[in-house]
Amino acid sequence: MSWPFAADDTPDEVIEAETARWEPLVGSVRALVDACVTSAVDDDRELAAARRDVESALARLRAATLPDTLGRLHAPAGRRRPWGNPVIGVRNPMAPPLVVHTDGSGRAEADFVCGAAYEGPPGLVHGGVVSLLLDQVLGHAVASAGRPGMTGTLTITYRRGTPLGTLRAEAWVEREEGVKTWARAHLLDPEGVTAEAEGVFILPRAVRERIAAAQAAEPSALRDVFDQR
């Protein structure tokens, strides 16, 4: 579930500076997460030394703590700063991360890699991770169509196991009716579709009011308000 509901006039320089500030460290932590499940080191002293390194980094980061979550701090002006998001967040080491491309027509797509830390059945992406990834791209699709929303229902059909490695996700809006938007998505490995999703998204009241106001002011501005970055 993305949260692209609000317009965001954050200057490009701020986005770029914050990304540049966090990306190297978070990239290293992401690699460390992977190493936790791929390492064959069994020397307890080495593992203890690694832990001391991690605790040192932790103490540095904990020298100052945000007064609230990134999501709450950046709402309502945080459309372009979903930095804590567990799928796309540049500050979240759990995120692969996906870089989701949208074209303003209700389509969203992302190419990415899922390594060993996403494993469920042997050699395969965890089925719940499949649903997590598809929920995210569905959210981008409805948002890019100017119909952002909270997920109401999400249905995943698993066609076959999704192998760890290079993957692609695609999503598109299928139908709009009142406050509801239906969107579909699928996940692909190099051989084709592995899982399909359908999501029903509910347009929140705040967004409905925003859309009404934007249309009254300048109808053509609507896409710009909701297009994902």
Place this chain on the structure above:
Amino acid sequence: MSWPFAADDTPDEVIEAETARWEPLVGSVRALVDACVTSAVDDDRELAAARRDVESALARLRAATLPDTLGRLHAPAGRRRPWGNPVIGVRNPMAPPLVVHTDGSGRAEADFVCGAAYEGPPGLVHGGVVSLLLDQVLGHAVASAGRPGMTGTLTITYRRGTPLGTLRAEAWVEREEGVKTWARAHLLDPEGVTAEAEGVFILPRAVRERIAAAQAAEPSALRDVFDQR
């Protein structure tokens, strides 16, 4: 999707020793993941120093790498060692981790905490993370009933946003028919149910054969073969 398909005669001492070896380090990395999204440090030198610490730990862990993923290395004897699993794995810093309790009757439950790294909408658990957590407990439920399986379809109904914090997941088997098992689950915050799930799980051929063999040998051994730890 859990992978509890195989019997596992790993001695308790091995499980305990491996858990004791990895839990402290992985716990620190988990805290570090959280710190990446909660830190207010904006001194680039401190962030660079933190990254050096992380790279030092990474170099130690990468001194030796497993020949394959934990899932593949531990299958088929890894029922009690889902250490890489992104929801329950003691070696996976992405996992909250859930400690799932089952009673052998097709019920599974877990109490856990989701912090800022699981945030989607402001202050709320990412809708896709909700589906990830529910898929996992559904897998435990069907396995504890002696009906382990790959997820065929998964349907999530979001009743309201799930706040970050203390949560509980419960799952139970509803119906069995041929190779299919239907199970339901819900996620609860302190106020009650926030999301519901239904999963259809497919009994793999290898498991069907194993069940047939176990029943032929000793009918009462079946629950023991599949009960989750």
